[in-house]
Amino acid sequence: MTALAVGGGTPVRTTSFPSWPVYDADDEKALLDVLHSGRWFLADRVEEFERVFAAYQDAQYGVSISSGTTALQVALEALGVGAGDEVIVPSYTFVATASAVATVGSVPVFVDVDPETYNIDPASVEAAVTESTRAVIAVHLAGQPADLDALGKLTAKRGIALIEDSAQAHGAAWKGRKVGAVGDLGTFSFQASKNLNAGEGGFITTDDEELANRAWSLHNCGRAREGAWYEHPLVGANYRITEFQAGLLLNQILRLDDQMATRSLNGELLTSLLSQIDGVEPLRVDPRVTRHAYHLYVIRYDADSFGGAPRDRFIEALEAEGIPCSSGYRPLYGEPAFAASFRDYPFETAYFDGKPDYARFSCPVTERICADEAVWLTQNLLLGTEQDTRDIAAAISKIREHAGQLK
Numbered sequence: 001m002t003a004l005a006v007g008g009g010t011p012v013r014t015t016s017f018p019s020w021p022v023y024d025a026d027d028e029k030a031l032l033d034v035l036h037s038g039r040w041f042l043a044d045r046v047e048e049f050e051r052v053f054a055a056y057q058d059a060q061y062g063v064s065i066s067s068g069t070t071a072l073q074v075a076l077e078a079l080g081v082g083a084g085d086e087v088i089v090p091s092y093t094f095v096a097t098a099s100a101v102a103t104v105g106s107v108p109v110f111v112d113v114d115p116e117t118y119n120i121d122p123a124s125v126e127a128a129v130t131e132s133t134r135a136v137i138a139v140h141l142a143g144q145p146a147d148l149d150a151l152g153k154l155t156a157k158r159g160i161a162l163i164e165d166s167a168q169a170h171g172a173a174w175k176g177r178k179v180g181a182v183g184d185l186g187t188f189s190f191q192a193s194k195n196l197n198a199g200e201g202g203f204i205t206t207d208d209e210e211l212a213n214r215a216w217s218l219h220n221c222g223r224a225r226e227g228a229w230y231e232h233p234l235v236g237a238n239y240r241i242t243e244f245q246a247g248l249l250l251n252q253i254l255r256l257d258d259q260m261a262t263r264s265l266n267g268e269l270l271t272s273l274l275s276q277i278d279g280v281e282p283l284r285v286d287p288r289v290t291r292h293a294y295h296l297y298v299i300r301y302d303a304d305s306f307g308g309a310p311r312d313r314f315i316e317a318l319e320a321e322g323i324p325c326s327s328g329y330r331p332l333y334g335e336p337a338f339a340a341s342f343r344d345y346p347f348e349t350a351y352f353d354g355k356p357d358y359a360r361f362s363c364p365v366t367e368r369i370c371a372d373e374a375v376w377l378t379q380n381l382l383l384g385t386e387q388d389t390r391d392i393a394a395a396i397s398k399i400r401e402h403a404g405q406l407k
């Protein structure tokens, strides 16, 4: 009898998947060139990278910044969103999407996500808009653009801003256009796990020159682009990146299209292999998504097809077979951070008809996803060979056939 590896059997796979980050002698040279130039900040490479990456994302303007988190903060500040304002965010995302809202003094209002794509649900957004709402942050989760048609239409109609949190979606496209400047502003991360990275870093994209100038000023001590060095029209912070990061990113971006093509090929192959196995459904890809960034490959696990074995037991079994995976986020509104930081909030807002109260949030789709359903594979698993991808499906298939052993 074939035994599952979790019970002591032979794993499907004992070799590792491609490691991340990817680098070679050209990256070394890029870093050493900056070192030997003696110009380690705000010289040519930061500006060049701003031009290159803005153009790559089909945006007119780009500002490099220290992280995806500070990109969100500065995007909100550039829009003038602050104390007493509400910002609608999905409940299924990385904490920064919501914590950036709190950092600028605004109140994150959590809404549920679509059960098939895990992206923010436009109908839930519409229902949560109040007279205090100033912006919506759509997250392109796992690298799949959110429904930018519906969100663009409803934010325009209500006169509120749309920010695209594209930290997981470098190069992704909606109806032929790259994400980032479809909404008013887009934000990116170059943190080590992201599909384009320099260890840390971030970016803001926009087609609005005034917003671009405000964002640039806010990330650079409140300076004016054309002003004197010690002239400060705004109160800003120092969220600049170094020339080392820009130099590395200028080289890393040369690999991005090839890496995206490999991820797409393997991602689509995995989807077709999984369609032959009951109980493991990939996230649905909206047909209007013309390029998926596959930052994550998310599987929707159905315990009933695995003899009732809980999702976390399936993850244990899949890891034992040699496929690294994880369960992902928790419902964000349940994090103690939000209840604690808004307990003594000095403003009342319309959504709460009073002071913010995080005990009131309940997003049933998010709760089910987090507790029982989501299984994450990270992007580097899709950077391997066709056989690597077939191993993932083979391991899942083996677990499904011998689900009785999961008890």
Ligand SMILES: *Cc1c(COP(=O)(O)O)cnc(C)c1O
Pocket (backbone or CB within 6 Å): 066, 067, 068, 069, 070, 093, 094, 096, 097, 139, 165, 167, 168, 188, 189, 190, 191, 201, 202
């Ligand atoms: C990674 C991430 C961020 C934050 O980016 P950092 O560079 O780590 O600050 C924000 N939003 C989402 C959806 C992310 O995945």
